[in-house]
Amino acid sequence: MVFVPILLYHQIDIPPVRRVPFRSMIVHPDAFRRQMNWLKRLGYQGLSLREAMPYIRGEKTGKVAAITFDDGFLNVYEKALLVLQAHGFTATNFFVANQVGGQNAWDIPFGGVQAPCMSVAQMREWAALGHEVGSHTLDHVHLPQVPWEEARKQIALSREILQDMIGEAVTSFCYPYGDENGDMRKLARDAAYDYATTTARRRARKEDDSFGLPRLTIRRNDTWLHFLRKCLTR
Numbered sequence: 416m417v418f419v420p421i422l423l424y425h426q427i428d429i430p431p432v433r434r435v436p437f438r439s440m441i442v443h444p445d446a447f448r449r450q451m452n453w454l455k456r457l458g459y460q461g462l463s464l465r466e467a468m469p470y471i472r473g474e475k476t477g478k479v480a481a482i483t484f485d486d487g488f489l490n491v492y493e494k495a496l497l498v499l500q501a502h503g504f505t506a507t508n509f510f511v512a513n514q515v516g517g518q519n520a521w522d523i524p525f526g527g528v529q530a531p532c533m534s535v536a537q538m539r540e541w542a543a544l545g546h547e548v549g550s551h552t553l554d555h556v557h558l559p560q561v562p563w564e565e566a567r568k569q570i571a572l573s574r575e576i577l578q579d580m581i582g583e584a585v586t587s588f589c590y591p592y593g594d595e596n597g598d599m600r601k602l603a604r605d606a607a608y609d610y611a612t613t614t615a616r617r618r619a620r621k622e623d624d625s626f627g628l629p630r631l632t633i634r635r636n637d638t639w640l641h642f643l644r645k646c647l648t649r
């Protein structure tokens with residue numbers, strides 16, 4: 416059976432020294448570079464989800480790892496993009512449509528440190544370099560907790576807004592907080608996405624529902640051994 420690791424990153428930046436909420440989601444740029452080096456050394460091609468899907472579906476064979484980022488942070492543009500380019504890798508970033516050029520407004524009420532998101536121009540550059548723009552709703556809401564019509568809008572309208580911004584199709588969706596259910600998967604399907612990711616912690620395989628793809632979260636304090644274990648054995 417073929418397993419494809421879908422890696423999940425949030426921010427690539429120097430983590431704050433003090434203990435703050437969501438600090439574990441900030442991976443140091445040096446650690447990120449080392450992890451990409453490991454993939455390369457082990458013969459993996461790092462791909463956006465769009466490009467990795469034929470491997471997950473078993474239509475193509477080869478050693479690939481999908482690289483995804485949530486939330487469209489500016490520090491990914493500033494600190495990860497060149498590393499990806501240098502390795503010849505592509506990646507997917509899931510943008511919060513109403514916060515393009517904004518910030519992680521959804522983290523602030525929970526004590527998260529403010530972090531800016533990419534601007535429209537930076538997101539376009541991301542796409543123009545062959546990386547994928549995916550949708551992560553309009554406002555980063557807990558989809559199953561909002562009224563159905565609002566959830567539908569969060570899923571469908573964010574796709575249209577992002578498509579208008581970059582001038583190309585958006586086929587990839589990511590449920591904020593990995594919070595989803597059968598109804599949300601149906602809404603994503605109805606909004607004409609091709610696949611959607613959640614946060615189940617294992618590698619992806621052919622049998623997986625395209626609208627419930629599992630991912631492996633890479634954290635601030637993961638050692639290279641943790642990283643390899645996640646990529647190779649989960």
Ligand SMILES: [Zn+2]
Binds near residue numbers: 551555592
């Ligand atoms: Zn998110």
